[in-house]
Amino acid sequence: MREPAIDRCLALVRSARTQQGDALAGTLAELEAALAALGGPEASLQLDLAGYVTAWDEGAERLFGYPAAEAIGQHVLFLYADDDEAGHIAELFPEPGHGERPVRRRTRSGDVISVRLAVEVARDAAGEAAGMHVGLAQAGAGLPPEQTNLHARILEDSDQGVLITDAHERIVSVNGAFTRITGYTMEEALGQTPDLLRSGAHDADLRAQVRSAMQGAGAWRGEIIGKRKNGELFPQSVTISAVRDAAGRISHTFSLFSDISSHKDAEARMQRMANYDALTGLPNKGLLLQLLGQAMAEARRAREHGALLVVEVARLGAITDTLGHEVGNALLIEIARLLRARLREGDLLARLDGGKFAIGLLHIEKREHAALVARKLVDALTAPIAVGSHSLQVGAHVGIAVYPEDAADPDALLRGADVAAARAAQSIEPALLFFSEEMNQRAKEHLRIESELRDALANNELMLYYQPKVSLRSGRIVGAEALLRWRHPVRGLVSPGVFIPVAEETGLITELGNWVVNEACRQIRQWRDANVIMPPVAVNLSARQFDRGLPQRMAAVLERYQVHPEQLMLEITESLLVRGADTVIAIMNELVAMGLALALDDFGTGYSSLAYLKKFPISTLKIDRAFVVGLPHEENDCAIARAIVTMAQQLRQEIVAEGVETLAQMNFLRELGCDQLQGYLFSQPVPAPDFERMLREGKRLAFTGR
Numbered sequence: 251m252r253e254p255a256i257d258r259c260l261a262l263v264r265s266a267r268t269q270q271g272d273a274l275a276g277t278l279a280e281l282e283a284a285l286a287a288l289g290g291p292e293a294s295l296q297l298d299l300a301g302y303v304t305a306w307d308e309g310a311e312r313l314f315g316y317p318a319a320e321a322i323g324q325h326v327l328f329l330y331a332d333d334d335e336a337g338h339i340a341e342l343f344p345e346p347g348h349g350e351r352p353v354r355r356r357t358r359s360g361d362v363i364s365v366r367l368a369v370e371v372a373r374d375a376a377g378e379a380a381g382m383h384v385g386l387a388q389a390g391a392g393l394p395p396e397q398t399n400l401h402a403r404i405l406e407d408s409d410q411g412v413l414i415t416d417a418h419e420r421i422v423s424v425n426g427a428f429t430r431i432t433g434y435t436m437e438e439a440l441g442q443t444p445d446l447l448r449s450g451a452h453d454a455d456l457r458a459q460v461r462s463a464m465q466g467a468g469a470w471r472g473e474i475i476g477k478r479k480n481g482e483l484f485p486q487s488v489t490i491s492a493v494r495d496a497a498g499r500i501s502h503t504f505s506l507f508s509d510i511s512s513h514k515d516a517e518a519r520m521q522r523m524a525n526y527d528a529l530t531g532l533p534n535k536g537l538l539l540q541l542l543g544q545a546m547a548e549a550r551r552a553r554e555h556g557a558l559l560v561v562e563v564a565r566l567g568a569i570t571d572t573l574g575h576e577v578g579n580a581l582l583i584e585i586a587r588l589l590r591a592r593l594r595e596g597d598l599l600a601r602l603d604g605g606k607f608a609i610g611l612l613h614i615e616k617r618e619h620a621a622l623v624a625r626k627l628v629d630a631l632t633a634p635i636a637v638g639s640h641s642l643q644v645g646a647h648v649g650i651a652v653y654p655e656d657a658a659d660p661d662a663l664l665r666g667a668d669v670a671a672a673r674a675a676q677s678i679e680p681a682l683l684f685f686s687e688e689m690n691q692r693a694k695e696h697l698r699i700e701s702e703l704r705d706a707l708a709n710n711e712l713m714l715y716y717q718p719k720v721s722l723r724s725g726r727i728v729g730a731e732a733l734l735r736w737r738h739p740v741r742g743l744v745s746p747g748v749f750i751p752v753a754e755e756t757g758l759i760t761e762l763g764n765w766v767v768n769e770a771c772r773q774i775r776q777w778r779d780a781n782v783i784m785p786p787v788a789v790n791l792s793a794r795q796f797d798r799g800l801p802q803r804m805a806a807v808l809e810r811y812q813v814h815p816e817q818l819m820l821e822i823t824e825s826l827l828v829r830g831a832d833t834v835i836a837i838m839n840e841l842v843a844m845g846l847a848l849a850l851d852d853f854g855t856g857y858s859s860l861a862y863l864k865k866f867p868i869s870t871l872k873i874d875r876a877f878v879v880g881l882p883h884e885e886n887d888c889a890i891a892r893a894i895v896t897m898a899q900q901l902r903q904e905i906v907a908e909g910v911e912t913l914a915q916m917n918f919l920r921e922l923g924c925d926q927l928q929g930y931l932f933s934q935p936v937p938a939p940d941f942e943r944m945l946r947e948g949k950r951l952a953f954t955g956r
Contacts (some may be wrong), residue, residue, distance in 0.1 A: 260442040260683050262766050264642075268368060278613075280394070281546055281753065291308050292385060292386065292387045293307060293309030293310035293312070293313040293314070293385070293386045293387070294307050294309060294310065294313075294383065294384065294385050294386070295307065295310045295321070295326075295363075295382060295384050296372065296381055296382070296384070297326055297341055297342070297381050297382040297384075298380075298381045298382075299379060299380070299381055299382075300325075300340075300578050301325050301326045301327070301339055301341065301342050302324065302325050303321050303323065303324055303325075303326060304322065304346055304381060304952040306318040306321040306322055309386075310386070313328060313357075313359060313363075313365070313386060313388065314355070314357050315357045315358030315359055316358050317794060319689045326339065326341050326342075326384075328338065329355045329356055329617045330355065330356065330430065331354045331362045331651045332356075334931070339371070339381055340367055341354055341367070341369055341384050342369075342382060343369075344370065344371065344382075344528050345646070348636065351366070351367055351368075352364060352365070352367070353365060353366075353367045355386075355648065355735065358618070363388060363404045363834075364388070365386045365387065365388055366386065366387050366388075366952040367383055367384065367386055367805060368385040368386075369383070369384055369385075370382070370385075371382045371383075372761045378894055382549060402683060402697065402888075408425065408426075408427050409427055409430075409508070410427055410455070410505070410506055410507065410508050411424070411425065411427040411428040411430075411431045411432070411502065411505075411507045411508070411509075412424060412425040412427070412428060412505070412506055412691050413428055413439075413444065413504070413505040413507070414502055414503070414505075415443070415444065415497070415502065415503045415504075415505075416501070416502055416772070417500055417501055417502065418425045419443050419444065419464065419503070420441055420442070420443060421439050421440055421441065421442050421444070422437050422502070424439050424441065425441075426635045426901050427869075431478075431507070431508075431509045432446075432447060432476070432478050432479060432483075433478045433479030433487075434446065434479050438479075438948050439747060444505065447476045448476075449474075449475045449476055449477040449479055449483050450477075454767055456472075456474065459472075460474070460490060463490040463492065463503075464492055466492040466494065466498065466500050468491075469489060469490065469491040470488075470489070470490045470491075471487075471489045471490075472487075472488060473485060473486065473487055473488070473510065474486060474488055476507070477671070484509055484511050484930060485509075485510050485511055485513075485514050486507045486508060486510060487508045487510050488505060489505065489506045489507075490503065490504075490505045491503065491504060497643065511728055524536070525537040527600075527601040529579055529582060529583065529587040529601070530582060530583055530601050531586075531599065532586055532599055532600050532601045532607075532884035533599075533600040533601075534600060534601065534602075534907075535600065535602050535603075535608075535664075537600065538598060538600035538602075538608055538610065538660075538664075539659075539660040539661065539664065541598055541610070542558065542598065542610050542663065542664075543659070545598075545610065545612040546658075546659070546660060546663070548652050548746055549612070549613075549653065549654065550654060552807055554610055554613055555613075555615075555616070555617055555652060555653070555654075555655075556610070556612050556648070556652070556653050557611045557613050557614055557617070557619075557620035557650055557651065557652045557653070558608075558609070558610055558611075558648075558651050558653070558660075558663050558666075558667045559608065559609040559610075559611065559620065559623065559624055559627070559647045559648055559649070559650050559667060559669050560606065560607070560648065560664070560667040560670070560671040561601070561606070561607045561608070561609065561610050561624075561627055561631075561644050561646050561647075561648050561671070562605065562606050562646060562647050562648075562649075562671045562672075562674075562675055563585060563605035563606070563607070563631060563645075564605075564644055564645040564646060564647065564675075565577065565643070565644050565645065566581070566604065566605035566644065567604075568584070568887065569581060569603075569644070570637060571644055573640065577637060577638065577640060580637045580638065581635065581644075582601075582605065582634075584635055584637055585607075585631065585635065585644070586601065586607070587597070587607075588630050588631065588635070589607060589609070589627060589630070592623075592626050592627060592630055593609065593623070595614060595807060596613070597609060597610060597611055597612065598610030598612065608664065608667070609623070609625060609627070617652050617655075617754070617859050618696045618755070619755070620650050620652060620684075621650065621682060621684070621696060622755075622756065623695075623698060624648040624650060625682065627646065627648060627680060628645075628646050628647075628681075630642075630646050631645060631646040632645055632646075637813060642796060647671055647674035647675040647681065647682070647683075648670075648671060648674060648681075648682035648683070649666075649667045649668060649669065649670025649671025649672065649673070649683055649685065650670055650682060650683070650685065651663045651664075651666035651667035651668060651670060651682070651684075651685040652685070652686070655686065656685045656686055664835050667685060667686035670684060670685040671683070692758070696752060699748065699749055700752055700756050700758070702738070703736070703749055703752065703753060703758055703762075704715060704758065706738070707758075707762070707765065708734055709739075711736060711737055711738065711739065712734060712735070712737075712762075712765060712769075713734075713735050713736075713737060713769075713933035713937065714732045714733065714734060714738055714766065714770060714773065714938065714940060714947065715732075715936055715937055715938075716731070716732055716733070716735045716737070716787070716935060716936060716937075716941040717731050717733060717928055717933065717934065717935040717936070718730050718731060718928070718933050718941065718949075718953045719731065719785075719788075719906060719926045719927070719928045719931075720926060720927055720928070720932050720950075721924070721925065721926055721949075721951075722916070722919065722920045722924055722925060722926060722927055723925075723955060724950075725950040725951035725952065726787050726948075726950055726951075727785060727944060727950075728926060728943060728948065729785045729786045729787070729788065729819070729926070730785065730786075730787050730788070730941060731787075731788045731789075731790075731928065731935075732766060732769075732770045732773075732787050732788065732789050733746070733935045734746060734762060734766055734792075735752075735935075736749055754792070754794075756767040756834060757794065758793075759792045759794055760792065760795055761794045763790075763792045763794070764790075764795070764803070766790070767789055767803075767804070767807055767950055768807055768810075770787050771808065771810070771811040771813045772791050772811055773938055774787060774811065774813050774817050774818070775811040775812060775813055776788040777942060780942075782942055782945055782946065783945065784817065784945070786816065786817055786818065786819045786847065787817065787818060787819065787822070788818075788819040788821045788849060789818065789819070789820060789821065790821045790822075790851065791820050791821065791822050791941060793823070793825060793826045795824075796822070796826055796834065796837060797837075798833075800841070801835055801837065801840040801841055801844065802842065803819075804844065804846065805844060808844075814845070815844050815846045816845055816847070817846030818846060818847075819846070819847045819848070819849055819870070820841065820846055820847070820848055820849070821848075821849045821851040821872070822848065822849070822850060822851065823850075823851050823852055824850065824852065824853065834866070835865060835866060835867075838866055838867050838868075839867060842867045845869065847868060847869045848866070848868050848869060848870070849868065849869065849871070849872060849906070850863075850866075850868050850869035850870070850871050850872065851872050852872065852874040852908075853871045853872055853873055853874060853894060863897075863901055863903075864901075868903065869903060869904060870903060870904040870905075870906060871894065871898045871903050871904070871905055871906070872905075872906045872907075872908055872928075873891060873895075873905065873906070873907045873908060873924070874908060874909075875892055875908045875909025875929075876890070877890045877894070878907050878908065878909045878910055878915055878919075878929075879909060879911075880893050881914070881915045881918045881919065882914055882915065882917075882918035885913075888918070890916075891907075891919065891922060891924075892922055895919075895922045895923050895924055899923060903923045904926070905923075905924045905925045905926070906924075906925065906926040906927070907919045907924050907926070907928070907929075908926045908929060909928075909929045909930075910927040910928065910930075910931045910932075911930045911931050913931070915931070916931055916951075916953075920953070927951075931951075932951050933949075
């Protein structure tokens with residue numbers, strides 16, 4: 251009965267593959283029943299004339315699950331399903347001319363199964379009827395040869411792979427499609443486990459679901475990644491189900507699977523057509539809004555800022571009308587490449603329509619940064635663009651909307667940026683425009699300062715002012731801090747509080763810092779040549795300047811102007827101390843080894859820590875003006891100043907108090923043991939000639955109130 255049962259179950263593959271819903275479930279159930287016949291041999295039992303069981307063989311025990319001790323003595327009706335006709339007992343009434351007939355019977359586990367029933371009268375020695383001999387076999391077994399051959403042909407012609415395993419998960423049968431899909435022949439597969447096809451591309455949860463189906467938890471249908479004999483991975487649609495024998499034990503598992511690579515490829519093509527621009531390959535508006543929505547939700551949770559830029563390319567229509575669509579399309583592709591090259595990896599770039607692009611800046615630290623990016627994009631599109639033999643000039647207008655300020659959803663954000671781009675296109679000069687008027691004004695001011703600051707470097711509009719440092723012991727000038735000033739040709743002196751933050755954000759601070767060091771050394775050399783006895787001059791260093799090349803640059807400047815290292819002091823801020831301590835310490839040690847002194851500026855406002863002060867070779871601490879302004883009346887300021895001075899004395903560091911403006915402040919600091927003061931009480935920052943005059947005249951601080 252084994253081989254016909256295999257053929258029968260495999261013969262159901264085609265109908266299972268082509269049916270859906272309840273019909274599919276019914277066909278799979280029939281397939282399970284056919285597979286069950288692999289472990290269900292024929293059964294026989296004996297009845298007396300009244301229908302009570304008198305004999306029960308092992309086949310009956312396997313088929314129905316009852317041991318002989320429980321079955322013998324019971325009426326055959328105990329095997330009947332609930333909906334069988336109680337008045338017609340098939341086992342007691344053989345039908346002439348019908349060797350077998352299908353009936354439904356119930357197993358010990360309560361399952362109702364289909365069986366083929368054959369009944370013969372059992373006679374005694376006198377030839378009288380003494381009972382009934384009943385033969386049973388589970389339905390599906392023993393198909394006629396012609397049907398078996400038909401099913402075998404259907405199986406081999408099917409394009410769906412079939413894999414059957416036994417209770418030990420060893421492969422006992424496969425079909426031709428299995429070989430075509432996987433590359434494994436039947437001989438190579440038999441005796442192996444389904445792990446033969448395992449790709450390792452799935453997580454533990456999916457593997458657990460498949461394993462659960464193989465262990466009888468119910469049929470599982472889904473998509474998994476298989477591996478062919480040549481190592482190639484392929485997607486497959488799979489149905490896995492376990493088959494139980496009459497005793498409820500899992501006897502076999504069958505898998506029906508199809509290679510769906512072509513379907514996946516088609517799906518990917520459709521997905522790309524739906525979400526990407528066919529010409530440039532960039533995301534289209536639909537995908538942009540989807541990704542932007544996700545980014546805005548994350549920004550709300552993290553309380554971060556982002557921006558959307560709409561870039562509208564100018565003159566594209568005129569170029570297309572003149573040179574043709576082929577050149578116009580090539581120009582758009584090149585524009586997309588230029589824009590992408592000027593964005594960060596995490597920024598979004600999409601094409602909306604025509605010559606309009608959108609850029610999502612998903613994370614910006616300050617809103618003005620969106621204007622910096624927009625300016626780069628405008629500059630890129632203002633320069634001539636080479637397309638084939640043509641050099642084409644386009645230009646662009648940019649509209650900017652910032653979230654969460656300007657909009658709470660991606661559609662509204664896009665509308666805002668689009669409106670801003672349209673307004674920018676109406677302006678006289680090619681420009682960028684923020685959707686918010688307030689933001690627009692701030693961005694314009696930011697860009698104006700950046701542009702004019704670059705001109706200031708080139709046009710010698712920068713200068714150094716010097717604020718004296720005065721000894722609280724002698725009252726004499728013992729040093730100075732060089733402070734950068736910008737004398738604008740139209741606006742006059744520009745406050746450092748206006749242009750220094752812009753320089754920090756744009757990277758101009760490095761150029762400004764290098765200029766300050768050079769100018770300070772040049773001035774020190776000039777004073778020395780003029781026989782002016784000059785105390786050390788302190789210059790501020792930005793964190794951007796503090797790199798491995800700093801000692802070499804400082805040595806070159808000192809050599810150029812023949813300035814002694816002890817004539818220069820370098821002031822750094824606390825934020826520098828927490829940035830890669832090992833690297834910073836190594837650089838500091840090189841500078842100190844050259845003879846340069848280091849001062850810690852604005853102490854107490856940032857990341858102050860005794861641990862840092864112990865590690866770094868710092869000779870001077872400067873008390874920030876924020877802690878000086880309340881002296882001597884503000885209790886907290888007094889306590890902080892006292893603590894800083896005491897700590898510095900223990901560490902043998904010099905103390906300079908900044909922002910001293912009153913005699914009361916000076917007297918309090920002097921009594922604490924502060925070494926120097928710097929502030930308007932003695933002098934505001936002054937140009938180099940005025941500071942030289944102070945030195946020549948020997949200006950001193952007058953002490954009072956002692």
